[in-house]
Amino acid sequence: MIAIIDYGMGNLRSVQKGFEKVGCEAIVTSDPKVLLDAERVVLPGVGAFRDCIRNLEEGGFVEPILKVIKEGKPFLGICLGLQLLFTESEEFGIHKGLDVIPGKVLRFPEGMEQAGEELKVPHMGWNQLDIKRPSPLFNGVDNGSNVYFVHSYYVKPNDESVVAATTNYGIDFCAAIWRDNVVAAQFHPEKSQDKGLAMLKNFAAMK
Numbered sequence: 001m002i003a004i005i006d007y008g009m010g011n012l013r014s015v016q017k018g019f020e021k022v023g024c025e026a027i028v029t030s031d032p033k034v035l036l037d038a039e040r041v042v043l044p045g046v047g048a049f050r051d052c053i054r055n056l057e058e059g060g061f062v063e064p065i066l067k068v069i070k071e072g073k074p075f076l077g078i079c080l081g082l083q084l085l086f087t088e089s090e091e092f093g094i095h096k097g098l099d100v101i102p103g104k105v106l107r108f109p110e111g112m113e114q115a116g117e118e119l120k121v122p123h124m125g126w127n128q129l130d131i132k133r134p135s136p137l138f139n140g141v142d143n144g145s146n147v148y149f150v151h152s153y154y155v156k157p158n159d160e161s162v163v164a165a166t167t168n169y170g171i172d173f174c175a176a177i178w179r180d181n182v183v184a185a186q187f188h189p190e191k192s193q194d195k196g197l198a199m200l201k202n203f204a205a206m207k
């Protein structure tokens with residue numbers, strides 16, 4: 001069974017529905033103990049980093065998350081769920097993350113331009129994946145596939161070898177990471193139509 005963490009800050013229903021659409025049972029849980037019995041765990045996230053990390057701490061999720069990752073359970077982070085895995089974020093001040101993936105969460109630079117047009121922040125809409133490594137998330141997903149983003153911050157891993165895909169929005173930024181049993185995406189697979197559903201199915205099959 002797939003456990004989707006409910007810490008009051010995620011678009012849980014659309015993530016759950018995404019898994020249901022590909023025939024996978026996923027439960028939404030606000031009980032940290034459920035993670036310990038789940039086969040695989042999903043950390044979604046929408047909102048501000050500091051609110052999310054505070055809710056995770058208050059919900060008693062931090063230790064169970066670190067435990068299931070350490071045990072080697074397949075773990076999927078989505079959007080803020082990717083960012084929370086990092087050492088710290090500069091969103092609304094410096095806030096500590098789970099430090100599973102060493103690195104920082106940075107805001108897109110001001111004044112980015114593409115073809116003479118100013119690029120607005122948040123980066124909101126469809127954009128292409130430049131797949132760098134055959135991560136389990138991308139089995140059967142073509143390079144250049146379009147996925148859906150809504151974010152103002154991006155992750156910068158200390159060790160670039162964890163980067164599974166990048167996307168260009170004024171700068172080339174990390175669109176997904178893969179390290180051992182942990183995969184995480186800056187974009188929203190549950191909002192990325194067929195390609196995104198294929199990724200959810202890939203995660204559900206990830207060993």
Ligand SMILES: NC(=O)CC[C@H](N)C(=O)O
Binds near residue numbers: 046080091122150153
């Ligand atoms: N959709 C979101 O919640 C975005 C996550 C984070 N606040 C960012 O702006 O990058």
